[in-house]
Amino acid sequence: MAISLMSGKVTVSATVNGEPTEWLCEPRETLLEVLRDRLGLTGTKEGCSNGNCGACSVLLDGRLVNSCLVLAVETEGAEITTVEGIRGEKGLTPVQRSFLEEAALQCGFCTPGFIVAATALLQANPSPTEEQIRWWLAGNLCRCTGYDKIVRAVQKAAAEMRGEA
Amino acid sequence: MKSFEFVNPASLRSAISTLASAGEKAKLLAGGIDLLGEMKDYIQQPDIVVNLKTVPGLNRLTADRRGLRIGPLVTLTEIAEHPVIRANYTALAEAAESVGTPQIRNVGTIGGNLCQRPRCWYYRDEAVVCLKKGGSVCYAVEGENQFNAVLGGGPSWIVHPSDCAPALIALNASVEITGPQRRRVVPLEKFFTLPTQNVLQETILESGEIVTQIIVPAPAAGTRSHYMKVRHKESFDWALSGAAVMLQLRNRRVAACRVVLSGVAPIPWRSPEAEAVLRGKAVTPQVAMQAGQAAMAKARPLGKNAYKVPLTRNVVKLAVLKTAGV
Numbered sequence: 001m002a003i004s005l006m007s008g009k010v011t012v013s014a015t016v017n018g019e020p021t022e023w024l025c026e027p028r029e030t031l032l033e034v035l036r037d038r039l040g041l042t043g044t045k046e047g048c049s050n051g052n053c054g055a056c057s058v059l060l061d062g063r064l065v066n067s068c069l070v071l072a073v074e075t076e077g078a079e080i081t082t083v084e085g086i087r088g089e090k091g092l093t094p095v096q097r098s099f100l101e102e103a104a105l106q107c108g109f110c111t112p113g114f115i116v117a118a119t120a121l122l123q124a125n126p127s128p129t130e131e132q133i134r135w136w137l138a139g140n141l142c143r144c145t146g147y148d149k150i151v152r153a154v155q156k157a158a159a160e161m162r163g164e165a
Numbered sequence: 166m167k168s169f170e171f172v173n174p175a176s177l178r179s180a181i182s183t184l185a186s187a188g189e190k191a192k193l194l195a196g197g198i199d200l201l202g203e204m205k206d207y208i209q210q211p212d213i214v215v216n217l218k219t220v221p222g223l224n225r226l227t228a229d230r231r232g233l234r235i236g237p238l239v240t241l242t243e244i245a246e247h248p249v250i251r252a253n254y255t256a257l258a259e260a261a262e263s264v265g266t267p268q269i270r271n272v273g274t275i276g277g278n279l280c281q282r283p284r285c286w287y288y289r290d291e292a293v294v295c296l297k298k299g300g301s302v303c304y305a306v307e308g309e310n311q312f313n314a315v316l317g318g319g320p321s322w323i324v325h326p327s328d329c330a331p332a333l334i335a336l337n338a339s340v341e342i343t344g345p346q347r348r349r350v351v352p353l354e355k356f357f358t359l360p361t362q363n364v365l366q367e368t369i370l371e372s373g374e375i376v377t378q379i380i381v382p383a384p385a386a387g388t389r390s391h392y393m394k395v396r397h398k399e400s401f402d403w404a405l406s407g408a409a410v411m412l413q414l415r416n417r418r419v420a421a422c423r424v425v426l427s428g429v430a431p432i433p434w435r436s437p438e439a440e441a442v443l444r445g446k447a448v449t450p451q452v453a454m455q456a457g458q459a460a461m462a463k464a465r466p467l468g469k470n471a472y473k474v475p476l477t478r479n480v481v482k483l484a485v486l487k488t489a490g491v
């Protein structure tokens with residue numbers, strides 16, 4: 001049959017943080033809802049739910065996306081990395097550590113999204129300029145820090161990952 | 166959002182037949198940035214969502230001597246980063262890069278960018294049944310109209326939200342549209358329709374029709390282009406006003422040109438008045454300003470958007486100067 005039609009609940013299989021994972025969901029559920037409510041991965045946050053704030057940022061097949069604007073059924077066979085999947089060999093990654101050391105957070109609600117976005121940035125560009133950092137993080141809103149500390153944290157992590165710190 | 170059936174068609178033909186037989190009950194899903202936003206706000210409540218991403222071949226991008234062939238599922242990030250597009254179709258790369266955030270550009274597609282619905286806050290308000298949703302009133306006329314149209318408005322005063330469309334029209338692009346009965350190729354300029362023609366949609370797409378390719382001819386020698394955009398919020402936003410400019414320069418004079426505006430009209434707004442000013446001239450700041458003035462000569466602002474008139478004059482001026490390298 002040329003058409004596969006899904007209604008009611010459907011089974012989706014994907015790799016989440018390196019683990020083969022299967023879940024049941026309705027087609028209307030977003031990836032964000034599935035991560036939080038069905039898989040218990042509550043590190044990914046729901047801020048605006050319309051693509052403005054970036055609190056729900058995850059990596060989907062290596063690309064930085066808003067999980068609130070992806071249907072979970074679309075992720076069949078995909079590789080998904082959430083903030084829970086970002087970890088160093090000995091605990092925190094340089095990005096996570098530098099966010100703590102530079103006090104790049106206050107309430108912390110936006111932080112998982114920033115960690116995911118900054119990690120993706122430094123994978124794509126190990127030596128970003130301040131301007132490049134600010135444009136890359138334009139889709140992640142923080143209402144506490146004023147961003148300067150976040151930018152410094154990313155610069156510090158980048159230097160450490162380049163072996164300069 | 167309301168529940169729906171999710172369809173993964175295996176071929177273009179099956180996507181089209183599903184769309185055509187379901188009519189208004191079905192919506193096409195590409196990147197989903199616009200559609201899912203509308204569905205969450207109950208502006209669109211389809212019974213069936215047809216996922217275009219399972220149709221093979223629609224995410225292909227080729228650049229050769231004839232020009233560009235861009236599949237509708239090519240993402241805005243791919244367009245913004247493509248070295249040939251950046252070098253030879255600069256306005257398009259700049260327009261794609263100016264859309265949304267990295268997260269949105271990584272998922273959002275060029276087809277979706279052309280077919281996205283308006284951002285007017287009356288249209289986007291679930292509780293408001295405005296003219297564009299089958300009601301009888303365009304609430305922007307008497308209301309909070311600071312982001313609405315100053316050219317081509319009436320009876321609806323939306324502005325078209327696409328950045329890529331003006332750039333593509335400046336580059337003389339066409340769209341291939343495939344439907345149940347036929348395949349047609351239409352200049353992108355003729356793809357968009359004013360509210361006077363049909364207030365309920367912004368394009369000529371008929372039931373079951375899908376944009377299946379965007380075709381951009383290779384630019385003639387001496388052609389340069391730029392897209393300039395002014396936003397209320399510089400980090401990411403739709404255009405308050407923007408201008409895509411294409412100039413073909415010969416002996417430092419404008420042999421051919423296009424000026425297409427964003428953020429000011431219900432469709433990407435080509436300005437023959439600005440083009441007439443530029444044609445045959447050497448570009449100077451004075452000529453560029455005259456082009457901006459000509460572009461806005463017929464502007465009819467509403468109560469709260471008169472600022473768009475001088476803003477757009479200057480956007481056109483600056484975009485022309487940048488394109489000419491002056």
